[in-house]
Amino acid sequence: MKLAMIGFGQAGGKIVDRFLDYDDRTNSGIVRAAIAVxxxxADLMGLENIPQENRVLIGQARVKGHGVGADNELGAEVAEEDIDEVQNAIDAIPTHEVDAFLVVAGMGGGTGSGGAPVLAKHLKRIYTIPVYGLGVLPGTDEGGIYTLNAARSFQTFVREVDNLLVFDNDSWRQTGESVEGGYDQINEEIVRRFGILFGAGEVGDGQEVAESVVDSSEIINTLSGGGVSTVGFASEEVDLNTSGGLLSRFTGDDGGNDNLDAANTTNRITSLVRKAALGRLTLPCEIEGTERALLVLSGPSEYLNRKGIERGRKWLEEETGSMEVRGGDFPRQEPEVAAAILLSGVTNVPRIKRLQQVAIEAQDNIDDIQQESEENLESLVEDDEDELEPLF
Ligand code: GDP
Known part of the structure; x- marks a missing residue:
């Protein structure tokens, strides 16, 4: 699937930058165009792979290139005011070659949190291709204002996109890591998971065509209907033997037992599917009640088989209760077999409910503090007996 990716704010820009790097390394061909807003x-200058002409500075008149702090209302305002600047960059990309837009942003900050939903709304008004969001939730240790920003941005972003794919920093943070080092690892995890998912069906030069391919329309159909999505992932290392020598690995010779071979392949796939669905999701949630799902099995073609995928698909149908579970393979000459599962239209997400609770508390606290500080200032400035008069 070919995407036009637009990274909004620092996290968004860095993640899109990393997607370009992933695309380069794996030759997956998913990033048709990459823009950072x-x-x-300084954040735009720190990017490595996004071309200079695709880096758009907004809000110069208001904030003079210094950012909006964590003020996402200001982020939304400057995005609105300078939307033409962003559109100019989009005009330069061949949108007729693009299957969908992906707007990427950290939802806890200011620029991306406020600007990404504004851009999504704008794109949906102008283009007919789907507009997806990839929204990153802040860690719970980042504090009340980030939580409040994320909760408000989440509500708006979901409403403005065709589907919001969510990644929760909180469930991926590593203890003892520096923040930057931690983000580096987290961003790699993001591009790997979403890269395999969106890479399915994109056959590059010299790559094999899958037996039962996942094509862009299946990804689009899984995401259609809107709502919130999460992605599960599990992988296992395997030997890369380009002569298709799996048989010899299990049987010791080339004329070995076909059945054992197929059974092993099938079992590996079904076990990976379970691990992916029940392991750490990009947004932790209950998978029961998921509306639609897509299973992508990637790896060397000799390690993939239709029966394994079929079994994995059936198991997913039972676990989610969904009647719309698609599946297919994505042959790649990588020394691993991986299962990526897109769970679309999840609704039982305790993490979001907790986020909203904390956001409401933060909002109340902020209101109280503001009122208190107004009162405190007044009592400082006014003399007790009201004997003094201001000048004007
Ligand atoms: P903005 O530039 O004003 O949009 O704000 P940032 O993107 O700097 O920060 C918004 C939120 O994104 C933060 O609260 C973090 O939770 C998260 N964040 C910042 N940088 C990264 C990053 O490189 N990767 C990930 N996964 N999250 C990040």
């Missing part, structure tokens, strides 16, 4: 000049 920010109100902070």
């Amino acid at each position: 920010n109100s902070a000049k």
Whole structure:
């Protein structure tokens, strides 16, 4: 699937930048165009792979290239005011070669949190291709204002996109890591998971065509209907033997037992599917009640088989209760077999409910503090007996 990716704010820009790197490394061909939008000049300069002409600085008149802080209302305002600048960059990309837009942003900050939903709304008004969001939730240790920003951005972003794919920093943070080092690993995890998913069906030069391919329309159909999505992933290392020598690995010779071979392949696939669905999701949630799902099995073609995928698919149908579970393979000459599962239209997500609770508390606290500080200032400035008069 070919995407036009637009990273909004620092996290968004860095993640899209990393997607370009992933695309290069794996030759997956998913990033047809990459744009970064920010109100902070320094953040745009820190990017490595996004072409200079695709880095758009917004809000210069208001914040002079210094960013909006964590003020996402200001982020939304400057995005609205400078949407033409963003559109100019989009005009330069061949949108007729693109299957969908992906707007990427951290939802806890200011520029991306406020700007990404504004851009999504704008794109949906102009283009007929789907507009997806990839929204990153802040860690719970980031504090009330980030939580409040994320909760408000989440509500708006979901409403404005065709589907919001969510990644929760909180369930992926590593203890003892520096913040930057931690984000590096987290961003790699993001591009790997979403890369395999969106890479399915994109056959590059010299790659094999899958037996039962996942094509872009299946990804689009799984995401259609809107709502919130999460992705599960599990992988296992395997030997890469380009002569298709799996048989010799299990049987010791080339004329070995076909059945054992197929059974092993099938079992590996079904076990990977279970691990992917029941392991750590990009957004932790209950998978029961998921509306639609897509299973992508990637790896060397000799390690993939239709029966395994079929079994994995059936198992997913039972676990989710969904009647719309698609599946297919994505042959790649990588020394691993991986299962990526897109769970679309999840609704039982305790993490979001907790986020909203904390956001409401933060909002109340902020209101209280503001009121208190107004009162405190007044009592400082006014003399007790009201004997003094201001000048004007
Ligand atoms: P903005 O530039 O004003 O949009 O704000 P940032 O993107 O800097 O930060 C918004 C939120 O994104 C933060 O609260 C973090 O939770 C998260 N974040 C920042 N940088 C990264 C990153 O590189 N990767 C990930 N996964 N999250 C990030």
